Amino acid sequence: MKKQPFLLEIGTEEIPDWMIDPALKELQQLFEALLAENKLDGKVTLAEATPRRLVLMAEGISAIQPDSVELVMGPPRAAGEAAAAGFARKLGIEPQALRTVQTARGEYLAYEKRVRGRASINIxxxxxxxxxxxxYFPKTMYWTGKGGPRFVRPIRWIVALLGAHVIPFELAGVKSGNITRGHRQLGKSRVRVTVNTYLTRLRANFVMLPRWERRLTIQSQADAVFEAHGVYVRPDRELLETLVNLTEYPSTVLGRFDEQFLSLPEEVLVTVMRHHQRYFSVFNQDGTLAPFFLAVMNTVDDPEGLVQQGNERVLRARFNDARFFWEVDQQKKLAERVEDLAKVTWQAQLGSYLEKTRRVVELVRQLGGNAHAQRAALLAKCDLTTEMVKEFTELQGVMGGLYARAQGEPEPVWRAIYEHYKPLSMDDAIPSTPEGRLVSLADKLDTLRGCFAVGLIPSGSKDPFGLRRAAQGVVKILVEGRMSVSLGQLLGENAELRDFMLDRVRYYFREVRGFRYDEVNAVLAAGWDDLTDVAERLSALQAVRPTEHFEPLAASFKRIRNILRQAAFAGGDRIDESLLEAGAERALFDAFQATRARVSESGLDYRSKLEAIAGLRPAVDMFFDKVLVNAPDASVRRNRLTLLDNLLTEFSAIADFSEIVTQGTQTDKGE
Structure with missing residues (x-):
């Protein structure tokens, strides 16, 4: 069967850069599902995009769909010959062509109808x-009138080709064809293409379709700055990806700004350049900010320097604004702004930032925070009232720290304010000081407790208050900051919040720290109130797991749990030594006693405890090999269940070994 290549290009007005990657991924998934559903074979070979086009290419698509057999169900067989004849007549066949099919409701008549495959181009x-x-796009629009098709931006052209043929359809008044468009300023407005010439024809019309090519172009030109000027462009992957999705034919231009602006904090200048102008910052070899910036254009070059001059003029105005805000904000100290927080709403049901600040200060005090930590908690949100943060919201927290430093606050105070929003992600570092960790922890806990108390719980992808990020931050700070505090007491009695936090704990240890899922389940089943302790138990479990006796013992613990559950044994009894049978049963009891004493030794680390517990394996194996737990004598049977229950309970404080997934399961003897 002949195989054909495929091309789809959806040409639009400029798509927002942050919407491109998810849309492209979904486009590929939908098309692959379409091919599979219709048995058209083929595979996607290219999924690319620029601001003005979403592109999909595939190869190996069948020209014709394979024939298929469709089973058409008719009346019950018991309905008689008249019903069968009517069903056959409806299908245009003889009754003899029908066959009987057994279903859950009995025997039915059916016909195997052969369906000829359709042409792929029609499908x-x-x-x-x-x-x-x-x-799916977070925001869509219509442009053909109310009730018309909705898309992220108006669709201006569509290229749809299967082999040498146009796939004919119309969408929003646009007919598919083989005409694309080049770069908006540099290329032709009508470019005829085939599947084979598509990429080269675009390139000739100043469209670099592959994102890797645009990325490499920007990176190589940024690297060249050092050779030409002795300064370097600091790598910024997120900004680079944004600029790749904003351009079709990128090139860079190096601009300058007045050195007098270097008197402003570096964080302010970099934020203005990065977030508001999408410029790369440039640094001297000693790591200090240089009076340059690197802008990315969507054109070939800037021979007359007009683009450079325009960018320099815009940046000068932005820096002047920042300098004005810096000077005005300094006229009122942070401490004088605390009461102003009463006018800043945090959340309608939870009150103002002043109320939140008072709760955070109290929580820091309860956590044992010193005077510096409590001072930082008091001033942490005051920068929300400053002109700088109102204009550059990305700087909240950072500006508070910078203003506190400029106003003479001690370093533990200003640094805690500066870092109290950290960590912003699982890849971000936690605050660098004990005071910063306390303030960040208290702020995030207050957010979580407050939002869950009034029912503002994340659902699906919706998380407007960043509660998942806050919970992840709490986990990361507690573990990596080695803060041994009771998480249960901090979370309170809200069951939904506790479950939510437990999910974040699992995620952290599995996805971030790389522990196996059954190890995480085993350790958390033994308690997760102290996350520092959880981390230590997990590390010990991971270290001991490969040893000879550990997994077989874990399998035995799983077996013990099953025995106790099948016996509906509630526990609570004391072991009656007089009922212990000499040999394997007594040997297990003696080993249990000795191991309990060893594990109870003060100063013994978790690894040594687990190694001691794993040493029980020979005695446990011998017990199950020689002893019938389900003894005929009720007293002996109950005493043996008590021994097993004590064994399981005593040594499950580190981890619930029955949660460990082992290579095989044993068959219980006599249970």
């Missing part, structure tokens, strides 16, 4: 309009 022509409109 695609019907499916592609709906597939395109199915793409």
């Amino acid at each position: 695609l022509a019907e499916a592609l309009p709906g597939l395109i409109l199915k793409l």
Whole structure:
């Protein structure tokens, strides 16, 4: 069967850069599902995008869908010959062509109808309009009138080709064809393409379709700055990806700004350049900020320097604004702004930032925070009232720290304020000082407790208050800051909050720290109130797991738990030594006593405790090999269950070994 290549290009007005990657991924998934559903074979070979186009290419698509057999169900067989004849007549066949099919409701008549495969081009022509409109975007618009198709931006052209043929369809008044468009300023407005010439024709019209090519172009030109000027462009992967999605034919221009602006904090200048102008910051070899910036253009070059001059003029105005805000804000100290927080709403049901600040200060005090930590908690949110943060919201927290430093606050205070929003992600570092960790922890806990108390709980992808990030921050600070505090007491009695936090704890230890899922389950089943302790138990479990006796013993513990559950044994009894049978049973009891004494030794680390517990394996194996737990004598049977219950309970304080997944399971003797 002949195989054909495929090309789909959706040409639009400029798509917001942050919406491109998810849309492209979904486009590929939808198309692959379409191919699979219709048995068209083929595989996607390219999924690329620029601000003005989403592109999909595939190869190996069948020209014709394979024939299929469809089972058409008819009346029950018991309905008689008349019903069978009517069903056959409806299908245009003889009754003899029907066959009997056994179903859950009895025997039914059915017909195997052979369906000829359709031409792939017809299937695609019907499916592609709906597939395109199915793409999810956070915001969409209509442009053909109310009730018309909605898309992220108006669709201006569509290229749809299967082999040498146009896949004919129309969407929002735009007919598919083989005409694309080049770069908005540099290329032609009508470019005829085939599947084979598409990429080269775009390139000739100043469109670098592969994102790796745009990325490499920007990176190589940024690297060249050092050779030409002796300064270097600081790598910024997130900004780079943004600029790749904003351009079709990128090039860079190096601009300058007045050195007098270097008197402003570096954080302010970098934020203005990065977040507001999308410029790369440039640094001297000693790591200090240089009076340069690197802008990325969506054009070939800037021969007359007009683009450079325009960017320099805009940046000068932004820096002047920042300098004005810096000077005005300094006229009122942070401490004088605390009461102003009463006018800043945190959340309608939870009150103002002043109320939140008072709760955080109290929580820091309860956590044992010193005077510096409590002072930092008091001043942490005051920068929300400053002109700088109102204009550059990305600087909240950072500006508070910078203002506190400029106003003479001690370093433990200003640094705690500066870092109290950290960590912003699982890859971000926690605050560097004990005071900063306490303030950050208290702030995040207050947010979590407050939001859960009034029912503002994340659902699906919706998390407007960043509660998942806050919970992850709490976990990361407690573990990496080695803060041994009772998480249960901090979370309170809210069951939903506790479950939410437990999910974050699991995620951290599994996905961030790399522990196996059954190890995490085993340790958390033994308690997770102290996350520092959880981390130590997990490390010990991970270290002891490969040893000879550990996994077999874990399998025995699973077996013990099953025995106790099957016997509905509630526990609570004391072991009656007089009922212990000499040999394997007595040997297990003696080993249990000796191991309990060893594990109870003060100063013994978790690894040594686990190694001691693993040493029980020979005695446990011998017990199950020689002793019938389900003894005929009720007293002996109960005493043996008590021995097993004591064994399980005593040594499950570090981890619930029955949660460990082992290579095989044993068959219980006599249970």
